[in-house]
């Protein structure tokens with residue numbers, strides 16, 4: 491029993507603070523095959539519709555978002571300190587029935603093995619969202635386990651329903667891209683992953699594997715492109731690799747067969763290689779501008795190398811004197827900091843925004859942000875990029891930074 495609990499604890503239980511610092515939610519890692527319903531059913535939350543809505547809100551999910559294995563999700567269960575006296579005083583609410591319902595829920599979680607200790611022992615009280623927010627405060631019934639399986643995700647409401655579109659660049663597993671909403675409609679993004687072709691960029695080593703910057707930057711860039719598409723924006727994947735889709739492996743095999751938008755291969759000469767991509771972006775920029783599309787942004791993604799011992803948060807650069815780009819870079823850093831604080835409370839996230847004279851910032855016409863996401867030579871920084879779940883998180887957080 492003890493062993494079972496320990497295993498459970500390994501993949502459950504990470505308490506995460508919200509940006510506001512107020513509520514803490516129970517955070518869990520999703521198992522293979524889990525959907526929103528099966529996950530919430532396990533915690534006996536699925537019978538209350540408000541829990542499902544709240545779960546989506548807490549995790550920025552839309553009705554047709556899938557859950558990704560290995561990623562942490564916040565459950566609509568607030569975790570409060572138990573004061574050793576009573577549930578009523580701990581939750582600052584004198585309602586007796588409410589306290590009884592909370593107690594029943596905590597007992598049930600213990601019975602189900604979803605927590606290893608009683609709240610009176612570990613001092614952590616679980617308060618499920620439905621207790622205060624659903625129309626019926628009911629006894630939490632264990633009957634839900636036997637419910638017939640409901641679909642993992644629902645079809646979005648009426649006029650937002652659009653058949654998934656297929657983009658082979660994302661690879662077979664991710665080629666179909668649903669349209670979740672149109673919050674980025676009319677906005678153009680040129681996503682450029684650094685290096686590629688004959689140039690692997692910075693190189694790191696981990697457990698006998700070679701980590702090539704261009705492959706990891708490419709994977710984050712692809713995921714960001716896909717996120718933008720999900721919200722109706724128009725991303726251009728400038729550096730391309732037709733046989734590497736989004737990859738969920740830890741170690742991304744370095745290759746040299748990248749091409750650029752339009753199909754040309756990458757020249758060996760660095761100057762030519764940079765002009766090749768800035769010329770493509772500028773041509774597309776003019777084309778889109780002629781159609782009246784003025785909201786155009788270039789995002790260059792790098793994972794660079796510094797001294798091995800140096801852990802690096804993110805560096806963002808914009809072209810000097812470009813206030814629009816500067817504002818965008820500030821916004822991206824703000825979101826990264828906010829999200830990082832949620833996932834790794836207490837660690838803090840340092841990053842800087844500054845202007846810099848780099849080819850991709852100087853020679854491209856759209857507003858531009860150049861990112862260095864990590865130090866590929868640093869062991870703890872590597873964790874941020876070798877985990878596919880973390881690469882997805884980076885892309886998700888970058889997406890949030892594209893909104894004002």
Ligand SMILES: [Zn+2]
Nearest residue numbers: 684691792793
């Ligand atoms: Zn680089």
